Amino acid sequence: MDYESIKLAIDKKIAIVIINRPESLNALNAQVFTDLEKVFDFLESEKSINCVIITGSGEKSFVAGADIKEFSAFKEEQAVEMAKRGHSVFQRIENLNKPVIAAINGFALGGGLELALSCHIRYASNNAKLGLPEVTLGLIPGYGGTQRLPKLVGKGIANEMIFSAKMISAEKAKSIGLVNEVFSSAELLAKTQQLAEQIVKNSPQGITKAIKAVNASESEKGMQTEIDAFGELFSQEDFREGVSAFIEKRKPAFN
Known part of the structure; x- marks a missing residue:
């Protein structure tokens, strides 16, 4: 199956989904959501795959947020539909019948962090920066961030991150329970694969x-x-x- 904005690699029982828009730091747009829907349809039904890793292309960015140029002229009705679609795709990931691990290899901002939040486990590289900057645009997180983040880190820390719009380091993210482990950029994918290999040994x-x-x-x-x-x-x-x-x-x- 071909995807315009995603690369898919399969190694034994493990699938690696790579958001592949390096020219825009892997920002989410309508095509990425279309490809995510397609690839997770496939992954859900493919019985030979027991674990999924999702990451971004390159070493700078996991997903640096939504593609602002795409929605800058939206009206309220269009914005609601965009949020509904983001919720639908990320709920599909969260409820997938096999584990999804985010390998956060750089910026995970806005919709990118919300994508990571929808995954079951999060590993990060030591150069990763995480945040929800939507209020700087006069918005709020619209793909589940206001709901999933408090469950992971507590309401107070979630409020601080959302209201201040500040980025935090990978080590800070680990200390508050937002990510499970932090590795060097060179080690991240291998360490994530090691975890996936441990998972697929189980029932x-x-x-x-x-x-x-x-x-x-x-x-x-x-x-x-x-x-x-x-x-x-x-x-x-x-x-x-x-x-x-x-x-x-x-x-x-x-x-």
């Missing part, structure tokens, strides 16, 4: 249910979602293989 069925349960943790039905998922897994092949491998003192071979 795909278990991980899919875990994603669903964790994503429900903020809702009133979170506990019941966990209970139901736990019970449902007892009828799955991965559970039988995992228990058999444990009893037989061997490594499980999940299909």
Whole structure:
């Protein structure tokens, strides 16, 4: 499948999605959203892929925000539709049936940080700068940033980042729980792949249910979602293989 603004590489059970607009620091535009919809349609249905890494091309930028030139003349109705589309795509990533890891290799600003927030895990390079600068344009984060950031770092820190529009370093992002780990630019992708390789050794069925349960943790039905998922897994092949491998003192071979 061809994508205009994305490169897709597949290595064994791991897919690497690269936002490929280096001339604009990988800024999000309508074409990027179209390609993200296409690629995540494919990734959701492709059973040979058990983990996804998303990153930006080059070493300067993960995604440096939305393409302002594209929406500078929008009216209210167009802006609402743009926000709805961003929400739809990022919710698709957040609810994907396999883990998505953001390898933040530089600027992750505005919509770029919101993209990273929709991923399940975030690794960053030590030159990464993260922030939500929308209020400097007279806007607010419109792709889920006001909702996901407080859940990760707390309401006070989220308010500080959004109201001040300041960029923070990768190390600061790690200290507040916004990213999991920080590596050198040269190490970032390899370290992210190592994590993905560890993940794909485990039960795909278990991980899919875990994603669903964790994503429900903020809702009133979170506990019941966990209970139901736990019970449902007892009828799955991965559970039988995992228990058999444990009893037989061997490594499980999940299909």
